[in-house]
Amino acid sequence: MASVKSDDLHQAAQSMQIKQQNVTILGATGTIGLQTLDVIARHPERFSVFALTANSKVENLFDLCVKYTPRFAVMLLESAADELSARLKAAGLDTQVLFGEEALVEVAAHPEVDTVMAAIVGAAGLHSAMAAARAGKRILLANKETLVMAGSLFMQAVAEGRATLLPIDSEHNAIFQVMPQTQGRLLADMGVSRILLTASGGPFRNATLEELNLVTRAQALNHPNWVMGPKITIDSATMMNKGLEVIEAHWLFDASSAQIEVVVHPQSVIHSMVEYHDGSVLAQLGNPDMRTPIAYGLAYPDRLESGVSRLDFLKMGPLDFSAPDYVRFPCLRLAYEALDKGGTAPAVLNAANEVAVEAFLANEIRFMDIPAVIEAVLATSNINAVISIEQLVSVDASARKQAKSIMSVLKGAH
Ligand code: NAD
Numbered sequence: 001m002a003s004v005k006s007d008d009l010h011q012a013a014q015s016m017q018i019k020q021q022n023v024t025i026l027g028a029t030g031t032i033g034l035q036t037l038d039v040i041a042r043h044p045e046r047f048s049v050f051a052l053t054a055n056s057k058v059e060n061l062f063d064l065c066v067k068y069t070p071r072f073a074v075m076l077l078e079s080a081a082d083e084l085s086a087r088l089k090a091a092g093l094d095t096q097v098l099f100g101e102e103a104l105v106e107v108a109a110h111p112e113v114d115t116v117m118a119a120i121v122g123a124a125g126l127h128s129a130m131a132a133a134r135a136g137k138r139i140l141l142a143n144k145e146t147l148v149m150a151g152s153l154f155m156q157a158v159a160e161g162r163a164t165l166l167p168i169d170s171e172h173n174a175i176f177q178v179m180p181q182t183q184g185r186l187l188a189d190m191g192v193s194r195i196l197l198t199a200s201g202g203p204f205r206n207a208t209l210e211e212l213n214l215v216t217r218a219q220a221l222n223h224p225n226w227v228m229g230p231k232i233t234i235d236s237a238t239m240m241n242k243g244l245e246v247i248e249a250h251w252l253f254d255a256s257s258a259q260i261e262v263v264v265h266p267q268s269v270i271h272s273m274v275e276y277h278d279g280s281v282l283a284q285l286g287n288p289d290m291r292t293p294i295a296y297g298l299a300y301p302d303r304l305e306s307g308v309s310r311l312d313f314l315k316m317g318p319l320d321f322s323a324p325d326y327v328r329f330p331c332l333r334l335a336y337e338a339l340d341k342g343g344t345a346p347a348v349l350n351a352a353n354e355v356a357v358e359a360f361l362a363n364e365i366r367f368m369d370i371p372a373v374i375e376a377v378l379a380t381s382n383i384n385a386v387i388s389i390e391q392l393v394s395v396d397a398s399a400r401k402q403a404k405s406i407m408s409v410l411k412g413a414h
């Protein structure tokens with residue numbers, strides 16, 4: 001009889017202890033979705049793909065279904081779902097195809113699902129992320145807009161549903177890594193004095209106001225450090241992304257706006273820091289590659305090989321730090337103001353931003369019109385206390401309408 005090496009026995013015992021996680025990936029065809037699948041594919045013994053969802057790209061979701069054979073695939077539109085279903089049948093696959101927002105909710109809350117990667121972009125990700133929270137899933141939250149729009153209700157749903165919330169945004173993941181025992185605890189009790197949220201500063205970090213007025217779509221889509229979807233890339237260029245992240249940090253870590261400081265750090269090697277009362281500052285470092293926070297979220301509290309190249313301190317060069325400029329990057333100021341105003345203000349900010357970014361991507365407005373539109377929408381919207389998701393959905397719709405009407409005036413003026 002062949003002898004079994006003790007190493008093999010150890011490995012077998014370990015793999016028996018780890019229950020395979022059924023994973024739903026909301027927004028599977030996006031940048032975060034694809035990187036999640038890349039990490040999952042490295043650990044087939046730990047993860048099984050339960051459902052994959054996409055907005056409209058049938059071809060892309062078809063390819064992913066062939067590769068990962070999920071139980072469910074969801075497209076937003078019925079026509080796209082019909083096309084995907086026919087193609088999967090012809091290929092001999094038995095993946096069940098569903099469509100619409102309700103189907104997103106269904107695969108996020110399905111009883112057989114353990115883990116949900118919430119990686120839809122924008123307010124469109126709200127209902128499915130809420131459903132995962134209510135159903136008590138392990139939620140890997142990339143969709144920061146959910147927290148910006150509905151932070152109080154989402155955190156409440158996480159607590160009531162006994163969900164496990166793991167931030168995937170690299171900064172918040174970094175903060176979580178150096179302060180993992182966060183949920184339900186006050187920063188003061190943990191000895192935390194400040195959260196230092198690092199920002200690359202985007203492609204226009206050193207641009208003058210005159211140059212910012214002339215920025216083109218192609219220039220704004222060219223981020224120096226990260227490869228991301230178009231919306232978050234524009235948000236990074238205006239620094240609204242950092243503003244949304246300040247609000248995200250407020251909800252995730254129960255920190256006041258005064259406790260969250262943005263530090264511009266162009267190399268994106270330090271992904272954020274936490275300062276403690278005794279003067280210690282803990283940081284998480286790594287190469288800018290989202291597979292690190294994704295792998296951390298998937299395996300927490302374990303660590304997994306993620307495919308990310310190692311940080312080489314000897315080749316890295318100097319690390320720089322500076323203060324953000326609220327004059328050239330008014331979006332950051334607007335986000336702090338919305339957070340301080342509270343209530344529905346962040347939902348208004350988020351909706352106006354989504355509409356303005358879409359218009360900029362369609363070459364309908366100029367780069368510096370983005371903050372102007374958001375500021376005008378905030379100034380003309382009623383801000384109320386947050387009561388329900390239905391209320392926030394209607395606030396989102398009116399802010400979008402208001403942004404569009406302000407933009408039609410702007411477009412006429414150009
Ligand atoms: P992306 O544009 O690359 O992908 C978006 C995904 O959402 C796609 O799968 C798309 O099909 C789906 N989608 C779009 N609109 C939809 C709709 N109306 N209904 C259903 N599905 C829809 O975006 P991304 O860069 O992967 O970002 C996803 C989220 O993660 C965003 O909230 C972003 O802020 C956040 N995030 C991304 C990064 C990054 O490095 N890309 C980093 C931190 C946080």
Ligand code: MG
Binds near residue numbers: 169171245
């Ligand atoms: Mg980020």
